[in-house]
Amino acid sequence: MRIxxxxxxxxxxxxxxxxxxxxALEKTSLPTRAPDKTVQDIIAFFREKGIDRLGIGxxxxxxxxxxxPTYGDITATPKPGWRNFPLLRTLKEALGVPAAIDTDVNxxxxxxxxxxxxxxxxxxxxxxxxxxxxxxxxxxxxxVHGLTHPEVGHMLIRPHPKxxxxxxxxxxxxxxxxxxxxxxxxxxxxxxNADQLTDDDPIFTLEANYLAxxxxxxxxxxxxxxxxxxGGVMQRDFLIRMVRRETLRLLGGYIQTExxxxxxxxxxxxxxxxxxxxxxxAWLIGxxx
Amino acid sequence: MRIxxxxxxxxxxxxxxxxxxxxALEKTSLPTRAPDKTVQDIIAFFREKGIDRLGIGxxxxxxxxxxxPTYGDITATPKPGWRNFPLLRTLKEALGVPAAIDTDVNxxxxxxxxxxxxxxxxxxxxxxxxxxxxxxxxxxxxxVHGLTHPEVGHMLIRPHPKxxxxxxxxxxxxxxxxxxxxxxxxxxxxxxNADQLTDDDPIFTLEANYLAxxxxxxxxxxxxxxxxxxGGVMQRDFLIRMVRRETLRLLGGYIQTExxxxxxxxxxxxxxxxxxxxxxxAWLIGxxx
Numbered sequence: 001m002r003i004x005x006x007x008x009x010x011x012x013x014x015x016x017x018x019x020x021x022x023x024a025l026e027k028t029s030l031p032t033r034a035p036d037k038t039v040q041d042i043i044a045f046f047r048e049k050g051i052d053r054l055g056i057g058x059x060x061x062x063x064x065x066x067x068x069p070t071y072g073d074i075t076a077t078p079k080p081g082w083r084n085f086p087l088l089r090t091l092k093e094a095l096g097v098p099a100a101i102d103t104d105v106n107x108x109x110x111x112x113x114x115x116x117x118x119x120x121x122x123x124x125x126x127x128x129x130x131x132x133x134x135x136x137x138x139x140x141x142x143x144v145h146g147l148t149h150p151e152v153g154h155m156l157i158r159p160h161p162k163x164x165x166x167x168x169x170x171x172x173x174x175x176x177x178x179x180x181x182x183x184x185x186x187x188x189x190x191x192x193n194a195d196q197l198t199d200d201d202p203i204f205t206l207e208a209n210y211l212a213x214x215x216x217x218x219x220x221x222x223x224x225x226x227x228x229x230x231g232g233v234m235q236r237d238f239l240i241r242m243v244r245r246e247t248l249r250l251l252g253g254y255i256q257t258e259x260x261x262x263x264x265x266x267x268x269x270x271x272x273x274x275x276x277x278x279x280x281x282a283w284l285i286g287x288x289x
Numbered sequence: 290m291r292i293x294x295x296x297x298x299x300x301x302x303x304x305x306x307x308x309x310x311x312x313a314l315e316k317t318s319l320p321t322r323a324p325d326k327t328v329q330d331i332i333a334f335f336r337e338k339g340i341d342r343l344g345i346g347x348x349x350x351x352x353x354x355x356x357x358p359t360y361g362d363i364t365a366t367p368k369p370g371w372r373n374f375p376l377l378r379t380l381k382e383a384l385g386v387p388a389a390i391d392t393d394v395n396x397x398x399x400x401x402x403x404x405x406x407x408x409x410x411x412x413x414x415x416x417x418x419x420x421x422x423x424x425x426x427x428x429x430x431x432x433v434h435g436l437t438h439p440e441v442g443h444m445l446i447r448p449h450p451k452x453x454x455x456x457x458x459x460x461x462x463x464x465x466x467x468x469x470x471x472x473x474x475x476x477x478x479x480x481x482n483a484d485q486l487t488d489d490d491p492i493f494t495l496e497a498n499y500l501a502x503x504x505x506x507x508x509x510x511x512x513x514x515x516x517x518x519x520g521g522v523m524q525r526d527f528l529i530r531m532v533r534r535e536t537l538r539l540l541g542g543y544i545q546t547e548x549x550x551x552x553x554x555x556x557x558x559x560x561x562x563x564x565x566x567x568x569x570x571a572w573l574i575g576x577x578x
Contacts, residue, residue: 135510137510139428139429140433147546149512150512151512151544157446158448216445217444217510219436220441221511222435222439222510222511223433223435223436224435225435225436250445252461254443255437260436
C-alpha cells in the first residue's frame with residue numbers, strides 16, 4: 001500500500017509517499033500559493049505517484065468536526081484564497097482515495113507520541129515556536145479536537161516586568177504567548193531579525209520566561225506526560241535548558257511529580273522527528289483511516 | 290445493585306447510596322477531620338447501608354496512575370494526616386467491594402457531561418471557584434488524568450492593572466488564578482469576608498477579568514464544548530454574565546466559532562447538578578467500574 005502524506009504549511013507544502021512501514025518512497029515540497037495553483041500541483045503529484053490513501057496535517061484553523069458540512073475546510077485564515085477552502089474534500093474527490101485530516105501540530109504530536117520523543121506515552125503536547133506558535137495535543141492516546149482544536153499560541157500570559165514590548169504583537173490579543181514569544185516578536189523587540197540575535201542576548205531571558213509560563217499552564221490544564229518544543233526558535237540548544245529551569249522556578253514546588261521535578265530534561269524535550277514530525281504524523285493519519 | 294458514592298472534600302465528606310438508575314437511597318455528610326477518625330465513620334456508614342460497589346471523587350492531589358503502587362492515595366496535601374493516605378485502598382479493603390476513584394472536579398465534570406449542563410457533549414471543563422479553584426476535564430468522552438491530573442487553579446495569569454494585590458495570595462505562585470480569584474483572594478483584597486461584598490463592588494470587575502482569562506486559556510488549550518463554572522463565588526448570578534462578556538472581549542475576535550461568539554450563554558454555563566455534581570459523578574464512577 002502507498003500512503004500519501006501532506007503537511008500543509010503556511011509557507012510551504014511538504015508531500016511524501018510512504019509504504020505501510022513508513023519507508024519514504026517519494027518526497028518533495030512546494031511553496032504555498034493560492035489554492036487554485038498549489039492544490040492542483042498537489043493533486044498532480046499524488047496522481048503521478050499513485051497512492052491508495054492520503055493523510056493531511058494542515059495549518060489552521062480547520063474544521064475538524066466530522067459531523068459538520070464543512071468538515072475538513074480551512075476556516076478563518078487571513079491567507080489569500082484559503083479562507084473556507086475545502087481542502088479535504090477537494091483532494092479526496094480529485095484523487096478518489098480515502099483521506100483524513102488533522103492540524104499540522106496534532107499530526108506532529110501524534111508522530112512524536114507514536115515513534116518520537118514521547119514514544120510510549122499516552123499524552124503529550126507538541127508546540128512549535130517559530131513564525132507563529134501552535135500546539136498539538138494528544139490525551140488518552142488520541143488527538144484533542146474538542147469544539148474546534150487547541151490554539152495554544154493564543155493563551156494569555158503575564159508580560160515580564162523588563163519587557164519593553166509588554167503588549168506583544170498579536171493583532172487580536174494583548175500579551176498572548178504568540179504575540180510575546182514568536183520569532184517575529186523576538187525580532188520586533190530586538191529591532192532586527194531574530195536569527196541575528198547572539199545567544200547571550202538578554203532577550204532570551206524573557207523568551208525563556210514566556211515559554212516557561214506556557215509550560216506551567218500546559219501542565220496545569222492538560223497534565224501531559226511530555227511537552228515537546230519544536231520550531232525554528234528552539235534550534236538554539238541552550239534555550240530549552242533555560243525553559244526547563246524557569247518552568248521549575250515558576251512551578252514553585254507546587255507540583256511534586258518526580259517525572260517533572262527530578263527529571264525536567266525528560267519532561268520538556270526537543271522533538272526527535274524534527275523537521276518531519278508533521279509529515280510523519282500525516283502518514284500515520286493516512287495509515288490509520 | 291446499591292452503589293456507594295463518596296465526594297471527599299477538604300471541609301466535608303458527602304456520602305450517598307444510589308440505585309443503578311441514580312435514585313438516592315441514602316445521603317449524609319460529615320466534617321473532614323484527620324483520616325483515622327473520618328475514614329472510620331465513612332466505612333461504618335457504607336457498611337451499615339450495604340453497598341455493592343463504591344465510586345469516589347476526592348480532593349487532590351491524588352495518584353490516578355493505575356500502574357502506580359500508590360494508586361488512589363492522596364499525595365502532597367497540607368491537610369493534617371491526609372498526606373500519602375491510601376484512600377482508595379483503605380475503603381476498598383474495609384468494605385470488600387469494587388471501588389474506583391477520580392478527583393472531585395473530574396467527578397463533577399463527568400456528571401455534568403453525562404446528565405447536566407454539558408449533556409450530549411464529548412468534552413467539557415468543570416471549574417469550581419470557591420475556597421480554592423479547581424478544574425475537572427472531560428475530553429473525547431473521558432476524564433483527563435495525564436501525568437497526574439489537571440490543576441487548573443494554578444495556571445498563571447496576568448494581574449489586572451487596577452488590582453491592589455497583583456501578586457495574589459497563593460503560597461506557591463505569583464499571580465496564579467487561585468491566588469488572584471478564589472474566595473479568600475477576594476476577601477483579602479477587600480479586607481472582609483467575600484460573602485459580605487455587595488454585588489456592585491468594583492472588585493467583581495477584577496474577578497470577571499481573571500475568570501475570563503481562565504476561560505480564554507481553557508479554550509486555547511483544551512477547546513472544550515462547554516466551560517461550566519460552579520462553586521460558592523459563582524452563586525452571584527450576575528458574575529457569569531460579566532465573565533462571558535469579558536471572555537469575548539479578551540478573545541478579540543480571533544476565535545470565530547459561532548458556538549462561542551454567537552452563543553456565549555450556552556458556552557460558559559452554570560452547573561445543572563450543583564451542589565451535588567461531584568456526588569453524582571462519584572455514583573457514575575462507581576457504576577462504571
